[in-house]
Amino acid sequence: MLGPLAVLSLFIGAVPVSLGGFLHDPEGQQLLLVSRIPRTLAAILAGAALAVSGQIMQILARNRFVEPMTAGAGQSAAMGILIAAMLFPATAIWAKMSIAALTTLAGSLGLLLILRPLPPTLPLLVPLVALIYGGLIDGLVTFIAFQADMLQYVGTWMTGELSGVLAGRYELLWLAGGAAAACWIIADRLTVMSLGEDAARGLGLNTKLVTGAGLVAVSITTAMVVVTLGAIPFVGLIVPNIVARRMGDNLRRAIPVTALSGAVLVLGTDILGRVLRAPYEIPVSTLVGLLGAAVFLYLLYREPARAA
Amino acid sequence: MIRVDQVSHQIGGAPILHDISLEIPKGGITALIGPNGAGKSTLLSLMARLQVLRQGEIHIDDMQIGKVSDRVLARHLAIMAQSTHVSARLRVEELVAFGRYPWHRGRPGPEDHALVEAAIARFGLGPMRARFLDEISGGQRQRAFVAMAFAQDTDYLLLDEPLNNLDIAGARSLMRLLRQMADEDGKTVVIVLHDINYAARFADRIVALHEGRVAAQGPAAEVVTDALLRDVFGTDAEVSVIDGQPVVLV
Numbered sequence: 001m002l003g004p005l006a007v008l009s010l011f012i013g014a015v016p017v018s019l020g021g022f023l024h025d026p027e028g029q030q031l032l033l034v035s036r037i038p039r040t041l042a043a044i045l046a047g048a049a050l051a052v053s054g055q056i057m058q059i060l061a062r063n064r065f066v067e068p069m070t071a072g073a074g075q076s077a078a079m080g081i082l083i084a085a086m087l088f089p090a091t092a093i094w095a096k097m098s099i100a101a102l103t104t105l106a107g108s109l110g111l112l113l114i115l116r117p118l119p120p121t122l123p124l125l126v127p128l129v130a131l132i133y134g135g136l137i138d139g140l141v142t143f144i145a146f147q148a149d150m151l152q153y154v155g156t157w158m159t160g161e162l163s164g165v166l167a168g169r170y171e172l173l174w175l176a177g178g179a180a181a182a183c184w185i186i187a188d189r190l191t192v193m194s195l196g197e198d199a200a201r202g203l204g205l206n207t208k209l210v211t212g213a214g215l216v217a218v219s220i221t222t223a224m225v226v227v228t229l230g231a232i233p234f235v236g237l238i239v240p241n242i243v244a245r246r247m248g249d250n251l252r253r254a255i256p257v258t259a260l261s262g263a264v265l266v267l268g269t270d271i272l273g274r275v276l277r278a279p280y281e282i283p284v285s286t287l288v289g290l291l292g293a294a295v296f297l298y299l300l301y302r303e304p305a306r307a308a
Numbered sequence: 309m310i311r312v313d314q315v316s317h318q319i320g321g322a323p324i325l326h327d328i329s330l331e332i333p334k335g336g337i338t339a340l341i342g343p344n345g346a347g348k349s350t351l352l353s354l355m356a357r358l359q360v361l362r363q364g365e366i367h368i369d370d371m372q373i374g375k376v377s378d379r380v381l382a383r384h385l386a387i388m389a390q391s392t393h394v395s396a397r398l399r400v401e402e403l404v405a406f407g408r409y410p411w412h413r414g415r416p417g418p419e420d421h422a423l424v425e426a427a428i429a430r431f432g433l434g435p436m437r438a439r440f441l442d443e444i445s446g447g448q449r450q451r452a453f454v455a456m457a458f459a460q461d462t463d464y465l466l467l468d469e470p471l472n473n474l475d476i477a478g479a480r481s482l483m484r485l486l487r488q489m490a491d492e493d494g495k496t497v498v499i500v501l502h503d504i505n506y507a508a509r510f511a512d513r514i515v516a517l518h519e520g521r522v523a524a525q526g527p528a529a530e531v532v533t534d535a536l537l538r539d540v541f542g543t544d545a546e547v548s549v550i551d552g553q554p555v556v557l558v
């Protein structure tokens with residue numbers, strides 16, 4: 001499914017191009033190399049990485065309904081970008097990205113700390129607290145941005161979309177993809193983690209190390225996506241939930257499926273966003289948000305008793 | 309041998325265990341009994357380094373808890389905690405297979421697969437091996453967790469109330485399996501039981517805890533008495549001896 005979608009993605013956009021155009025017309029080739037291929041790759045990388053990061057976050061938080069983008073990590077990334085822009089206005093992208101990655105790490109660590117004391121018997125409390133936490137950081141970002149007269153600047157990072165993706169401006173997403181791939185390498189450890197802290201330590205797992213590695217992977221993914229495209233919510237929520245329902249949580253097997261499904265979801269909605277109101281575009285985050293909110297509610301109502 | 313030397317423990321300033329010294333010999337089944345809140349789970353989790361030991365020493369053979377690494381200990385001692393709440397959706401066979409994790413750390417070999425198969429067969433999990441943990445009964449899940457601890461293939465097996473959720477047939481068959489593991493495989497089983505009759509019937513030794521202290525220890529015939537029920541459990545239930553074995557008449 002990803003293959004045909006990717007091919008489709010190459011042909012859809014404000015400027016129509018045919019296969020012949022890509023092959024023979026220098027302008028068409030230019031468009032393909034500078035815009036269409038990067039955009040397609042960006043959607044695939046971001047989708048895969050976001051879905052996997054959601055899956056990891058759900059293990060670390062021991063709850064199916066948290067998702068980094070809405071639970072503080074995404075907002076912390078925006079905070080990082082804002083701080084970078086205010087303190088070092090002229091710095092290069094890599095400085096912005098590093099600061100964003102660090103604030104995201106701090107933000108996700110904070111989330112785990114406030115979630116820890118919550119009783120496992122009240123699983124719905126976790127997403128609730130996570131959303132409030134995300135909302136708080138969001139409010140803080142908005143407040144600071146307002147004071148500094150940078151609301152518009154921050155706004156561009158709040159809604160993720162791919163229309164601005166060009167060669168040379170999306171490559172950070174390879175880092176996000178790399179982080180997701182690294183999670184697959186430590187998939188067994190992460191699955192052992194999901195047995196619970198005690199059982200995991202009983203099996204000789206260094207739970208602190210694995211938690212740390214997972215947090216770093218989640219933070220890198222979230223920060224890179226926000227810096228490059230903006231926040232894209234819900235991918236990390238709905239994809240892992242659907243994959244878990246169908247094939248379970250043995251991550252060695254599940255992560256590749258999660259990554260693939262996430263890529264299909266983001267690429268698919270991006271194509272849809274390009275087609276629906278062409279020549280205008282609907283941001284990916286808006287479409288995924290609509291879809292995600294519906295699926296989220298469905299999931300909540302479908303299995304309240306086994307929500308944890 | 310598990311040696312507990314002058315172990316005391318507090319949680320949030322409240323004293324939980326007072327100066328416990330105890331020797332659990334190698335081999336056989338030792339049952340930990342005592343009323344709710346006596347400190348059985350706390351003592352077991354200290355032995356399994358799941359809580360930090362602050363006062364006193366615990367040795368498992370020549371390994372000292374707190375000094376030996378989690379990785380090494382995981383090959384000598386398996387623990388099944390009281391609440392086995394697992395949020396992950398795993399299949400029965402996947403769960404049992406993770407018992408081998410301390411040995412292969414992610415790359416299972418033929419021997420690991422063989423031991424997992426043996427555990428699945430021994431605990432009668434074959435018919436439900438491909439089912440998810442949230443799609444089987446509480447008793448079956450409990451058995452899957454014990455099977456996982458068994459697959460870990462350690463000399464010591466620590467189990468906290470594994471009979472929870474089990475009906476009488478399930479409870480007896482699990483205790484028989486543990487008996488077999490002790491008798492035929494030479495495992496040392498330490499098990500928290502809340503039903504004194506199961507302890508008296510299946511364990512070689514009983515250790516009774518009361519308010520964080522060892523109230524009595526020894527073979528069932530010596531430990532399970534009217535006095536124990538009165539002083540430790542605070543009930544006037546009586547003990548009768550049937551076939552040379554103490555039985556609490558509830």
Ligand SMILES: Nc1ncnc2c1ncn2[C@@H]1O[C@H](COP(=O)(O)OP(=O)(O)O)[C@@H](O)[C@H]1O
Nearest residue numbers: 319320324342343344345346347348349350351
């Ligand atoms: N996390 C905790 N915080 C505070 N008190 C605790 C905690 N865990 C156990 N306790 C207390 O320690 C005592 C012993 O608990 P536990 O070892 O679980 O007893 P048992 O397993 O014998 O029922 C109880 O009084 C219990 O209230």
Ligand SMILES: [Mg+2]
Nearest residue numbers: 348349350390
């Ligand atoms: Mg207990």
